[in-house]
Amino acid sequence: MTESMIRPPIKKLAPVKWMRTxxxxxxxxxxxTLAVGYLLITSVGPLLNWLIFDATFQGSGPDDCVEAGACWLFVKQRLNFFIYGFxxxxxxxxVDIMFAxxxxxxxxxxxxxxPGRKWLGIFGMTGLPIIGCVxxxxxxxxxxxxGSSKWGGLMLTLILAYIGILASLPIGVLLALGRRSDMPVIRGLCVVFIEVWRxxxxxxxxxxxxxxLPLFLPDGVSFEKLARALIGITLWQxxxxxxxxxxxxxxIPRGQYEAAxxxxxGYWRKMGLxxxxxxxxxxxxxxxxTFISLFKDTTLVLIIGLFDILGAVQSTIADPAWQNxxxxxxxxxxxxxxVFCFGISRYSQNLERKLDTGHKT
Incomplete structure (x- = not known):
């Protein structure tokens, strides 16, 4: 029986005793505890009033919004732009098919x-990118x-994060293996690559x-701005x-290497199996x-003129009618x-529990 399978008994406490403890x-x-409770009591009510009870959900324009609450009418009217960009x-x-x-x-x-959860995951990592490219x-x-110049909003954010994640993981595995290689040339190249990009x-x-980058390309050779951004994000990540x-x-204990x-x-079977x-x-x-960090870092593409979801919102706020x-x-x-980062985190926790089979030395 492995160490992870031996669980200590769970001691349940009554609510009052739990609070005292x-x-x-x-x-x-x-x-x-009293200070935090006071802050919650005094802040949750006004926050809910602003978010929900005093908020504006219906109307025809910014004039219908009230100052006491949030103007979700703004999000409702510009939601299409926030999701699809141009x-x-x-x-x-x-895009709707790809979301589905x-x-x-x-x-x-x-x-x-x-049923078929494993095959759906494989489809998501292999077939889905191919369908998306079409x-x-x-x-x-x-x-x-x-053209990619018309892509934007949440769609662009997901494209950047999805491709960056799928491409950076196998490249990262190869770089990690190369950095631990016994061949000095390969190890040196991987070390230089990793340290420079980091x-x-x-x-x-x-x-x-x-x-x-376009200044160093030969005449007649060019990449779209989105493709250049994806290459940079993938290599950096x-x-x-x-x-x-x-x-x-x-x-991994040395005994695992010796046992293999x-x-x-051979080397690749030892590493792969x-x-x-x-x-x-x-x-x-x-x-x-690292995946979550990459997902959030996609907002930086705004500086090169790509309007992800944050860029779409910021460009809309610049409209004089919606400045407030x-x-x-x-x-x-x-x-x-x-929503996306929490979902990724929860899935990783479920995966950790599923793969928690102990570790033998």
Missing amino acids: HLFSNWFNSLL YPDEFQWR LLAAAFVPQFIERF LIPGGILGLEEV AVPLITVLFMASVM SAYMAEVIRGGLQA NALGL VILPQALKLVIPGIVN VAIEGYVFVAFCFW
């Missing part, structure tokens, strides 16, 4: 006994082409990819991913934290980011 155990904790209305069904496929692939991952830009199979802020990477995975590789060698496994599965399991929190609704716009953006 955790909230009023001494004078300092009691004072802190994507043509008559082709937004393509994304939900169909990953929402079942939260349901333990959902539907979103168009230009093939009779679909009218929509030393450069993402905002600098985006600026270089958007402004400086893969350097951080490599260090997270390298930590997992270093945590004793079985006569013995070492990497254990290493990746150990660093799930670090990998997920900045808080509502930022609250909406924060809520969208919280």
